[in-house]
Amino acid sequence: MGQDEAEPDEAPSHIVRLDPYFVDENEVTNRDYALCVEDGDCKRPSRSGATYHPAYYGDPAFDDYPVIFVNWFDARDYCKWRGGRLPTEAEWERSAGYDPAMGIKYTYPWGDIFDGTLLNFCDANCSREYRNPDFDDGHRDTAPVGSYPGGSSTIGVYDMVGNVMEWVSDWYDPRFYESSTDTNPLGPLEGEFKVVRGGSWLSSEDEVRVSGRGSFDPSVSRAHLGFRCAMTAP
Secondary structure (H helix, E strand, O other): OOOOOOOHHHHOOOOOOOOOEEEEEOEEEEEHHHHHHHHHHOOOOOOEEOOEEEOOOOOHHHHOOOOOHHHHHHHHHHHHHOOOOOEEEEEEEEHHHOOOOOOEEEEEEEEOOOOOOOOOOOOOOOOOOOOOOOOOOOOOOOOOOOHHHOOOOOOOOOOOOOEEHHHHHHHEEOOHHHHHOOOOOOOOOOOOOOOEEEEEOOOOOHHOOOOOEEEEEOOOOOEEEEEEEEEOOO
């Protein structure tokens, strides 16, 4: 877990052992999330639109797109409603980049070489100065989940980098890896920010590495931030 030759909060790299767990193949969609809202166990997203789509959540045309504008508490409540939980940061990174057959972790879910055709990131459609004009997938913001099958991780999990950043369960500490336990780490006991992983449609290629870490106040919601759920194996 981690990366020594990257951002300071990704070091030191270290071996982590995890008990068996399940993780969603896809990011939670608008359709998925709406079922929890209908049951009364989840709050509606803080906005119904998206960056380039005035109608998004609740519009059937976007049912298969990742739910956005949900904060950490919303994500936690949805996973609980489903009988699961948010993945830990360690579980997320293993699902994103570890190849159990080879016993190695890749820089990206598909390998160690960046390929802009395998994810939804800040390409030619992006408005940021750091956009990469060499790639154009036709999406100005989010894409339907599972749109990049070639970019799945070796265990078959989709959109682990790009599309939307994902909430995980851990509190964020930039120096946590210096003292992290090597078995089922759960992150710090408390903190101010929650960890987000994976980068999004708004991220540069430097921000979509498997080991990259980010953080947000758990009460915020964003147009490029969603989640997926996990579950401890019975």
